[in-house]
Amino acid sequence: MSFTNLLPAIDWREHIAAYWARKTEPDETSFARRVYADGCIDLIYNAGYSIAHFYPMAGQQMEIPLRPGQLYLGGTMTAYGVLKSDVGCLLTGIRFWPGGFYALFPKTTQPAVDSLIEFPNEELCKLMGDAENIDIRLDQWFADRLAPKPGKYDFAFLRKRMYNSGGQVSVEELAEEMFVSNRTLERIFKQNVGIPPKEFLRIVRFREVLKRLRNxxxxxxxxxxxxxxxxxxxxxxxxxxxxxxxxxxxxxxxxxxxxxxxxxxxxxx
CATH class of the missing domain: 1.10.10 (Arc Repressor Mutant, subunit A)
Structure with a gap:
């Protein structure tokens, strides 16, 4: 399997982690890859001619097909998943930092937590149908849209605060620094990432363990x-x-x- 990871234009790096493409090569009968629960959200388009399958491991196990020509929203994961693809599968994607999707598409992602749901958008389907120069096309598409709407509360600040602490900041400290109640903070998290702050902090702590293991x-x-x-x-x-x-x-x-x-x-x- 070949994998391409491209940075967005600098204007979008506050919200978008990467554009990516994943292709199953002709000499591979099938390919499976673990997808870690890292707090990010993805838009995924099947630009190939074969079906891919995603198996989330949170709660009751199930199989979610990713059909050719369809765009999907992959929400925050609270456990790892497995993505399997056959020959002829080309997946292209946009990976959003936590809170980044909500800033650019102010829609709740709660229905997509630990799942993939269809995300109808004809423009994006056309732009994501070819991996070549996908970063240029998507950068331009985002630039032609209205400026991101961070909302009343700055989730980018919360994200940086959590990452810098390695997940060691408490929910109470975050609420105090945002000048909100714990209940309001929970609502902010569910709007932006679909899950409560305590669960998200555990994911941030896991990311910190990953970083330390690499080093x-x-x-x-x-x-x-x-x-x-x-x-x-x-x-x-x-x-x-x-x-x-x-x-x-x-x-x-x-x-x-x-x-x-x-x-x-x-x-x-």
Whole structure:
């Protein structure tokens, strides 16, 4: 499978993380990839001629088909998922930072949490039908629209505050810094990312563990994971491991080994 990741124009980087394309090559019968729960939201278009299948792992397991010629909204995930595609599948996408989709398309994403739902938009379907120069076309399309509407509350500030803390800031601190009640803060989060702040902070903490594993020594020992668990507020090593597996589908030690060696040991990441 080939994967292309392109940065948007600088004007859109506050809201959009990347434009991307994923193609299953002719010599591959099928391809499966884990999709981590990282807090982002995607618009995904099937620009190929075969169906892809997404399997969210939160709650009751199900299969969601991504049909050719259809655009889908993939909401915030509270557990990892698996994306499978066959030969002839070309997926193109727009990956939004948390809160970025709501700033550009002021629509609730709650129905898309842990799922993919159809997102009818003929203009975007045409623009996303070809991976070549997709970044240029989409940058222009966003530029031709009205300026982003951040809304009454600045979710970009909340996102940066959470990321900078590694998920260690509390809900109460966030509410105090935004000059709102805890209930209002929960409403802000559900508008922007579809889930409550406590759940989202756990995802941010998982992202911080990922970052530390990438920068860790060649093998993550139990002692190093204990240190990470202590520094990031997990109860113990088991708590970190269980939560990490929920969001990624693998153990932290397995992912650390893959980062350092590129050897998957039969797993796909």
């Amino acid at each position: 860790a020594p060649p093998a993550a020992t139990k002692e190093s994971l204990l240190q990470i668990a202590f520094e990031l507020g997990y109860f113990d090593h088991a708590h970190l491991t269980n939560e990490f597996k929920k969001y990624s589908g693998v153990l932290p030690s397995e992912l650390s080994h893959f980062y350092k060696t590129g050897i998957a040991g039969g797993l796909y990441f």
